[in-house]
Amino acid sequence: MNEEILDEALVKDHKPAWRGGDLPFKTSYGKMMMWFFLITDTLTFSAFLAAYGFSRFKFADIWPVPEEVFTHFPFMKGEHPLLFVALMTFILIMSSVTMVLAVNYGHKMQKNKVILWLSLTIVGGTAFLASQAWEWGHFIHGDKGAIDTKSEYVVHIAQGEKLSSIYDLMELDKYSYNQDQQIQVESVINKLREKSEYNIRTANKTYLSNEESINYLENNATQTILGADLIKNEYGHPLFADYFYFITGFHGFHVFSGVVLLIILLINVIRGTYERRGHYEMVEKIGLYWHFVDLVWVFVFTFFYLV
Amino acid sequence: MGENRKGNWWIWKVFWILLGITAIEVFMGILKVNEKLPEAFVYDTFLGLAWITHTFIILTLIKAAYIVMTFMHLGDEIKSFRWTILLPAFILVPYLLFIIIVEATHNISL
Numbered sequence: 063m064n065e066e067i068l069d070e071a072l073v074k075d076h077k078p079a080w081r082g083g084d085l086p087f088k089t090s091y092g093k094m095m096m097w098f099f100l101i102t103d104t105l106t107f108s109a110f111l112a113a114y115g116f117s118r119f120k121f122a123d124i125w126p127v128p129e130e131v132f133t134h135f136p137f138m139k140g141e142h143p144l145l146f147v148a149l150m151t152f153i154l155i156m157s158s159v160t161m162v163l164a165v166n167y168g169h170k171m172q173k174n175k176v177i178l179w180l181s182l183t184i185v186g187g188t189a190f191l192a193s194q195a196w197e198w199g200h201f202i203h204g205d206k207g208a209i210d211t212k213s214e215y216v217v218h219i220a221q222g223e224k225l226s227s228i229y230d231l232m233e234l235d236k237y238s239y240n241q242d243q244q245i246q247v248e249s250v251i252n253k254l255r256e257k258s259e260y261n262i263r264t265a266n267k268t269y270l271s272n273e274e275s276i277n278y279l280e281n282n283a284t285q286t287i288l289g290a291d292l293i294k295n296e297y298g299h300p301l302f303a304d305y306f307y308f309i310t311g312f313h314g315f316h317v318f319s320g321v322v323l324l325i326i327l328l329i330n331v332i333r334g335t336y337e338r339r340g341h342y343e344m345v346e347k348i349g350l351y352w353h354f355v356d357l358v359w360v361f362v363f364t365f366f367y368l369v
Numbered sequence: 370m371g372e373n374r375k376g377n378w379w380i381w382k383v384f385w386i387l388l389g390i391t392a393i394e395v396f397m398g399i400l401k402v403n404e405k406l407p408e409a410f411v412y413d414t415f416l417g418l419a420w421i422t423h424t425f426i427i428l429t430l431i432k433a434a435y436i437v438m439t440f441m442h443l444g445d446e447i448k449s450f451r452w453t454i455l456l457p458a459f460i461l462v463p464y465l466l467f468i469i470i471v472e473a474t475h476n477i478s479l
Contacts, residue, residue, distance in 0.1 A: 087450035097454050108462045112469045119473035129402035143402050148395040152388065159384045162440050166377060346442075353441045357433055363391075364429040368398050369422050 090343060096350045103316075107358050110309050111365050117301045124215050124265040126298035128367050130225060134200055147367045150193045151359065157186025158356040165349045168342030173331065176345060180328045183352065187321040194314050201306065204289030205236070208296035209250065211282040215265035216298055219250075222259070223269050228286060231260050245286040251279050265298065306366070313362055316355050323348050383439050390428050397421065417474065 087094055118125050129143040136146070164179035207228030208216040219226045229236040231253050232245060254260055254276050262275040270278060287296045295303035327348050336342045400406050401421060410420050418426075438444035443451055 087453070088447050089450055094450075097450075101454060101457050104458050105461060108458075108465060112465050115466065116469045116473040119470055127402070129398060144395050144398045148391065151391050155384065155387050155391070158436065158440055159380055162380050163377060166380070350441055353436055356440075357436050360429055360432050360436070364394070364425050368394055368425050 092343065092347050093350070096347045100350065100354050103354065103358075107313075107361070110305075110312065111361060114305045114309065114365065117299070117305065121299050121301070124299060126302050127267075128369075131201075131205075131297050132197070132367060134205065136196060144367060146193070146197065147363060150190060150197070151363050153186055153190045153193065154356050154359050157183050157190065158353055160186060161349050161352045165342075165346050168336070168345040171337070171342070173334070173337055176331050176342060177328065180324060180331060180345070184321060184324050184328065187317055187324065187352075190317055191314065191321065194310065194317075198307075198310075201303070202289055202291070203241070204287075204296045206296065207236075207245070208287045208298075209247065209262070209279065210284045210287050210294065211265075212284060213265075213282065214300075216287060216296060217265060217278070217283075218263045220261055220263040220269055222261070225263060226260065228288070231257065239288075241288045245288070247279065247283045247285060250286060251276055251283075254279070309362060309366065313355070313358055316358065320348075320352050320355050323351065379439065383435050386435055387432055390432050394425060394428055397424070417470065 132147055133141040133143045134146060135142045135149075160179045160182040164176050164183060167175035167179065205227065206218060206225065208218050209228070210216050219228050219231050221230075227236065228245065228250065229239065231250065234245075254262075254272060258272045260275075261270050261272045262278065263269050264278070287294050289296060290303040290306075292300075292304055292307065294300060297303065327344060330336065330344070331342075336344060397406070401411060406421065413420060415423060443454060446454075
C-alpha cells in the first residue's frame with residue numbers, strides 16, 4: 063500500500079496520528095496504560111523477591127524456617143503452621159473472584175450487581191488488611207524468644223530435639239509478659255542448670271546437650287531477644303525481619319491503595335457516572351490492578367512462607 | 370474463551386482451581402515441617418534448588434497464569450498486546466534471578 067492511499071484511509075476512518083491509529087493494540091488507552099504500569103510494578107516486586115532470594119541463599123544455613131515462624135491462628139492455642147497465611151490467601155483469591163464478577167456485570171450494564179460485588183471486594187480487601195495487621199502484631203511481639211550471641215546468630219531454646227521457648231523455660235506467660243523488662247542471660251543459664259531437660263538449638267539448627275548449651279551460652283551469649291524490630295529479631299538473621307516488613311508492607315500498601323480506589327469506584331458506580339458514560343470500563347481498569355495485587359501475593363506466599 | 374463470557378461458570382471454575390492448588394501447597398508445607406515427605410524430595414537438589422521448591426514454583430506459576438489469562442483477560446487480548454505485556458517479564462525476571470542467585474551462592478575464599 064503506498065503512502066497516499068494509507069493516509070487517505072486513515073483520514074476516512076477518523077484515525078489520527080500515525081500508523082497505529084487510535085487503538086494499535088485494539089485495546090483502550092486506559093487499559094493499555096494500566097497494563098504498562100503493572101509491568102513496571104512486576105519488575106519492582108521481582109527485584110524485592112530476588113533480593114530476598116539473594117540473602118536467603120547467602121545465609122542458607124542459618125536462615126529461619128518460615129513454617130516455624132508463622133504458626134499462629136487467632137483464638138487457637140498451639141502450633142498451626144501456614145494456616146493463617148493460607149486463610150489470607152483464600153481471602154485475597156475470594157476478593158479476586160468477586161472483582162471478576164463485578165467486571166462481568168459491568169459489561170452487562172447491571173448496576174446493582176456491580177454495586178453488590180464491588181462492595182464484597184472491598185470487604186475482602188479490608189479483611190486482608192486486618193489479617194495482615196494481626197500478623198504484623200504477632201511478628202513484632204514474637205513467640206519463642208531467642209538469645210543473641212557474639213557472632214550475631216541467634217540461638218533458640220529447645221527441649222531435646224524439639225524447639226521450645228524461652229517463656230516455657232523461664233515459666234513466664236508470653237502473652238502478658240512486659241517485654242520492656244529484659245530477661246537476663248545469667249538467669250537463662252541458671253534455669254538451664256536447674257532444668258536439665260532443656261537445651262539450645264544453634265543458628266544452623268543443631269541441638270546441643272544441656273551441658274554443651276550452658277557452656278555455649280557462657281562463652282557466647284550477649285542478650286536475650288524477644289520479638290522483632292528492624293535491628294534484631296528472635297527468628298534468626300536480622301535481614302529476615304527487614305524483608306518481612308519491607309515486602310509484606312509494600313504489598314499491604316498496594317492492597318490499601320486498591321481498597322481506596324475501589325471505594326472511589328463504588329461511589330461513582332452508585333452515583334451513576336458509568337451508566338451515563340455508557341460503559342463500565344473503569345471497573346475493568348481498577349479490576350486489573352486488584353488482580354495484580356492478588357498475583358503478587360501468590361508469589362509472596364510461595365517465596366516468603368512456603369519455600 | 371471469548372464465547373464463554375456470557376455466564377459466570379468459568380469464574381468459579383478458575384476459583385476452584387486456584388483454591389485447590391493453594392490447598393495442595395499448604396498441605397505440602399505442613400507435611401514438610403512435620404518431616405512426613407520423602408527425604409529425596411525435600412533435600413535432593415536440581416539446578417541448585419530442592420525438588421519440593423521446584424514443585425512449589427511450578428504450582429505458583431500455574432496459579433499466576435490462570436489469574437493473568439482469565440481474571441485479567443490477557444488471554445482475550447490480541448496476540449501482539451499479549452506478548453508486549455509478557456515478554457519484558459519473561460526476559461528480565463529470569464535474567465535478574467539468574468545473576469542474583471549465582472552471585473549469592475558464590476563462595477569468596479580469601
